[in-house]
Amino acid sequence: MSEQMKRWVVKDAMGRISGPFTTEKILHQIKRSELTGDEHVSLYPSGKWIQISKDPIFYDKLLEVLSSENQGTEEEQETNNEDFVTVPDFERPQKPPENKEEKSEKGPIKSKEELYEKLGLVDGAPDIEDLGDDEEDDFEIQDIKKDRSSKKKKSKSGRSKKRRSKNGDDESSSDVLELVSVKGEILKQALKKSLGAVIVAILLVVGLAYFLSGEGGKEGRIRLLAPENFKKGKPGSAKNTVIEGTKYFLEDTFEGYIKSQNYYVQALEQDNKQAEVYALLCLTHLELWPFAYQDSADMKVISTVVQNSSALDPGGQSSATCRVVDLITRGRYQEAKNLTESMLETQVSQTSPPIVFYYLKGYLLEGSGDYAPAIGYFQSAAQLWPQWIKPYYHEAIALTKSDRHNEAANVFRKILKARSGHAKSKLELGVLEYKYLNRAESGKRFLESALNGSERLSNAQQSKGYLGLAEIEFGLGNNSKALSYAQKAYSLNSRNAIAENLVLQLGGADQLKKTKVAGQQLIYEGDQFFREGDYNAAQAHYRAAFEENNKNAGAALKAARCFWKLSFSTEAFDWLNKAIRADSKLIDAYVLMADYYTQRYNFIAASKILSQAQRVSPKSPDVYRGFALIELRRGNPDGAITFGKQSIHLYETNVDTHILMSEAYLAKGDHRLAYNYAAKALEIDINNRKAQTVYAKALGGIQGTDAAIDYLNKLVASYPLVVEYRQALAEVLFEDERFDQSETVFRQVLKIEDKPKDALIGLAKLQKAEGRAKEALESLLEAAVMDPADAEPIFEAGMIYLDAGKPKQALVQFNRVERINKLYPRIHYQIGRAYFQMKDLNQVLQETRLEKANNPNLADAYLLAAEAYMGLKQYNLCASEYQQAIKLRPQSATIYVKMAKCYRRAGSLDAAMAMLTKAASEESGLADIYKEQGAIYETKGEVDLAIESYNQYFVLDPNAPDRAQIEQRIMSLQRQ
Secondary structure (H helix, E strand, O other): OOHHHOEEEEEOOOOOEEEEEEHHHHHHHHHOOOOOOOOEEEEOOOOOOEEHHHOHHHHHHHHHHHHHHOOOOHHHHHOOOOOOOOOOOOOOOOOOOOOOOOOOOOOOOOOHHHHHHHOOOOOOOOOOOOOOOOOOOOEEEEEOOOOHHHHOOOOOOOOOOOOEOOOOOEHHHOOOEEEEEOOOHHHHHHHHOOOHHHHHHHHHHHHHHHHHOOOOOOOOOEOOOOOOOOOOOOOOHHHHHHHHHHHHHHHOOHHHHHHHHHHHHHHHHHOOOOHHHHHHHHHHHHHHHHHEOOOHHHHHHHHHHHHHHHHHOOOOHHHHHHHHHHHHHOOOHHHHHHHHHHHHHHHOOOOOOOHHHHHHHHHHHHHOOOHHHHHHHHHHHHHHOOOOHHHHHHHHHHHHHOOOHHHHHHHHHHHHHHOOOOHHHHHHHHHHHHHOOOOHHHHHHHHHHHHHOOOOOOHHHHHHHHHHHHHHHHHOOOHHHHHHHHHHHHHHOOOOHHHHHHHHHHHHHHHHHHOOOOHHHHHHHHHHHHHOOOHHHHHHHHHHHHHHOOOOHHHHHHHHHHHHHOOOHHHHHHHHHHHHHHOOOOHHHHHHHHHHHHHOOOHHHHHHHHHHHHHHOOOOHHHHHHHHHHHHHOOOHHHHHHHHHHHHHHOOOOHHHHHHHHHHHHHHOOHHHHHHHHHHHHHHOOOOHHHHHHHHHHHHHHHOHHHHHHHHHHHHHHOOOOHHHHHHHHHHHHHOOOHHHHHHHHHHHHHHOOOOHHHHHHHHHHHHHOOOHHHHHHHHHHHHHHOOOOOHHHHHHHHHHHHOOOHHHHHHHHHHHHHHOOOOOOHHHHHHHHHHHOOOHHHHHHHHHHHHHHOOOOHHHHHHHHHHHHHOOOHHHHHHHHHHHHHHOOOOHHHHHHHHHHHHHHOOHHHHHHHHHHHHHHOOOOHHHHHHHHHHHHHHOOHHHHHHHHHHHHHHOOOOOOHHHHHHHHHHHHOO
């Protein structure tokens, strides 16, 4: 029965059954979005129920519909062709892209003075030595029952553009706070409505009271902001707004960051072409992140700012600053560290000093416990931008953690001389005073001033301060006060072991149980453990935070990342599902789940979860990139390219998508377009390591392997500690069969990398190629120990045993692979091969059936089944399997020859001869055609033609392994 004539019944998600429908009708319903992929279908009248997306024809149609849902206009699509970058002149040798900043009207910052001029800090700009208290600006706090959107006109639909909270309610009814200038629109509207100064004052007082309450101010969370309402401002107005914002940014206080965020957003809405302002806004978001909701809405804000800055400044310091902030807030610290180091390496020799990256490098080093080098980076940032309080503060923190207490105290005093209200410095200095400098009364005053002041501190900072007061009171014999302070310290930071022990000592286990820990602090502590690589401790904190608040999707997402790192894939998927249930708009959770599914080769599940994400966010470039990744990993580069173009259409400067497109074109063998996309990725981010390695491979495809090797050698020489460049170099050398050089580089990686799993697997493949099976097995065993959830090293070990003719040992390894991941590619096929060597042909057939069910487009499974049927002398079934294989490999002359042998054994000599004719049309010089032809003529009794065919076999293959046997047959035929 043809595919189109099949009939199906359909069962929807509610269990309702309809039909029967033809295949054509089902495809039509999918096209019209009447069927979405959640349904089940069954062949009528007696088929089994399967999910509709598991049928290859329906699955392809579902993907086609998904890919076309968000097509732009024809005009938009015209800009989305593969020739979006200039194709290089391949007649001339190609040079790697140079690291040059494009000149613009503004141009790059050339000096410290120019930087200060841009920020309005010239003409005697004070540094930290002589800064005094600033006059308070006209800013007050307001409960945003009318948020920023209240300043806008109603939309065309007549509805006001209210922001929505994650639960769908108007955000105006939540406890979200914003600081706005009373000189702005809110005050103007109040005056226009003749409310009078008294009513305005009352509103401000009420707002202030709300802000200082437990729900609003010191304990409430805030929303991050991104520019939305772009409009042309008055000439110079944006610059003045930036100057005001930077003044507050430099103060390093919570209130200052709230104000600077508002100013920067306002400036960008007046002029959205200011890359440097986007960088400052990103740094502000980093400081406000501990106080934010950290949900999908906040993550989207950061993502939007990253996209805008990348479009303005691809490959520059400003866009890189935003990408580092984005990575830090997503918990991807190693990637943030890599990008920061790359920027320092490439920008250190430029005329514009990478001030921000000195700070970020110190920040990341401090977070991982490397205090000594962190101090140096903070000092460099402070010297280059002396008005910025933040580097001084972190320098003092690192000095404290290095037990350099007097030096730390001096830096804190220096900060307080410049900013007498800097509560964080007061608190830290208070701890130093009582704990290390033996001045308890002075320490107590500093701590009380910091904790009782108006400046908002993070939970960790408050915990440290209350612990200090607890210890001081305990030393004075005031146990009741000490217990109260210790409980506050523990509630704000459950990782504070000293506070925990003090509560136990003064109040016992009952008091400890009564002390409730803040969920936001649990996340902060979990982040610390994650940075340190203690994923087990991190997941425990994230889980506790989620149990306290089951709407905390960010905590669930981070718990999932930890479980995946710990090789607990089931738990990882469970926590990602919790994240999605907690916040259905958290696209990162969908995309990460799809990524994990594809790493486990479960492409259908990955497609389904991304389809859900697309219904939530139809215009998300991350979702389209996720679909592209699925197609690439399942061996469909054309599909990857289709989805990749959709993603780029929505987010032109996403470096990850351009890298993926380059990899897809490499898989197709189209090195020119692979080169174009890799070059574009480097234009966006020249420091991206994967972009560099993909570029090198594309370059090698165009100019030859030596060009790729030369390029990678230069990268290795410039960045000797970057493992990715050495790994890529070793792989290129291996592919070119330069085994000695490749092994040298692989072993260099083993010395540099902490867990060099990929290098060990690459080295094992090299050792196998050189016939060093024992060494290869040792390398694979070492790799398997590093990541027990990765089946690849075990699979490769099985292949070594199989190729060595040891099927029983191979079977042991392959069964281990199946226990780890039943969907591992070709696993049942390889198990079948092992059984074939063991002559267990029925077991071979069982394994090939399983492989065909998992991978119906794999011709090898049909070929192995055909050989098993040949061994069982079931020749018609043998021919049938070859017929299926030929549909998947229609140009394979060898398959036609093998099919001819089945037909000959079955007695169908005419069919056998027809197969040989087809084989000759595909590859006339294939020697096996004439050997099988001789056997057919011999069976027919046509001796002369048989001898002639056998002689032609020898002409085409003089060294045929069975030559002696065929010659005996010729002699036997001649005697007839």
